[in-house]
Amino acid sequence: MLDSLVGNERAKETLRRMLRQGRVPAALLFAGEEGLGKKSFALELARALNCKERRGVEGCGACAACARISKFQYPAADERDEHKKVIWSEHRDVGLVRPYNRNILVDAIRDLERESNFRPVEGAARVFVIENAESLNEASSNALLKTLEEAPPTTHIILITSRPSGLLPTIRSRCQTVRFAPLAAEELESFLVKNGKRAGAEARLAAQLASGRPGVALGLNLDTYRARRDAMLGVVEALAAGGDRSRLLRAAEELGDAKNKEEYEPRLDALEILVRDLWLLALGGRGALVNQDLRERLARLAEGLRPARAASWLTRIEELRGQLAVNVNRRAATDALFLSMSAD
Ligand SMILES: [Zn+2]
Structure with a gap:
């Protein structure tokens, strides 16, 4: 459920509207600072599309499909070959691409392109997340453009970036952008307390230091x-x-x-x-x-x-x-x- 995520109510509403209308775009761009939960939102959208026991239009968070969607085995940062392909979650329709040494390798996007052409294997949609999308170089950007043009309607690609200006305008223009913003410090503080992450003065200090970014507050x-x-x-x-x-x-x-x-x-x-x-x-x-x-x-x-x-x-x-x-x-x-x- 989107409500399991903290803050960014407007982003939640945008995603819910897309789901209700059955019009989730082929390409989405989630833009906003590091630590705001953009990837969690992307995986929640993947759940909504693939859940076996949907609550309204959202993922239940508990069924086998929902549980597996957020489970990834990430390769070590120095394993170049492992960054040349899609990294799959335990759900066979949800994968992601991440940069190797600050570059998204063109081979990874080619693998994504190949995979994006298949029908969903076990769910209703194939969802691919591209982390740090500003790390697309020229070759990988061009390969992605081709993918965005040709992907079937059951494929959704979500680009995540803290620096949208680092993307080629031709890519940005093919994506529907969803913007993410920091939370009010009080909202983050009460989230930390409610979820048992931090208590009292610790929660307040973490929320202030993190400038409203939940991912930062949790990692401090x-x-x-x-x-x-x-x-x-x-x-x-x-x-x-x-x-x-x-x-x-x-x-x-x-x-x-x-x-x-x-x-x-x-x-x-x-x-x-x-x-x-x-x-x-x-x-x-x-x-x-x-x-x-x-x-x-x-x-x-x-x-x-x-x-x-x-x-x-x-x-x-x-x-x-x-x-x-x-x-x-x-x-x-x-x-x-x-x-x-x-x-x-
Ligand atoms: Zn579910």
Whole structure:
């Protein structure tokens, strides 16, 4: 049932309308950021088309067909040959294609083309999902165009992408687009709680950090986030206390240290989120804090902090990100960031 999925009510309505009218297009494009559940929606549509005990126009979610549709054995990322063909679910009419090394191989689309010509084997429709469709290269795009033109009415191809502009216009124009959007943080929080995924403050923090993307909220490791946040809290405290230079330089040294390379960007993210919360508090506490669990501690730091000062810290962090994109010395740039923040 589509209602087992969280959010994106408009997408649900669009799909239900197609099902009710018996007019599910041959080609659909599901567009929206990563982590919004586009693939789950695609598989739910495959269920609706192949369920043995439909509820209205939707899949029951419980029959043998529904159960097998979402079961895939994915090949390892480095198995090139396995990415040259359709990866089948345990249901013989539902398969998907995914990129190998950021490229959808033309052989995979040729296999899809061949398979798309067959009548359904056990259900009522053949459904093919193309993951990361922006990874179609020129050859695979052309092969897909041919498939889209020739597929029989019992075949449906669902392209999934977070970057629709990366697709050839000729492909986009042959697909009916369904757009996906992030959820309100409250909606995601209550989904996490209701489904027993996370409780209380954990659910709130995950929903805020994930910016309304359920897939991201479910995959977050909050312990890791809090460890990074603790490291950056020291920086924020030193700044708010008037800029203890030696403490800031020690923090910059640790952050910029090459052995923490993998940690650099996530910590910078954690710092930015802390500063944004401080800024909101300095403005009078309007808007939802991400780090709601630290509200009291952050509120003390925000006392006497001018909003403009916090805002300029945010600008500095963004400037640093711009510099890092062109490969400056990270260590020196981090020293400069913290010193300029303390001088703001
Ligand atoms: Zn079913």
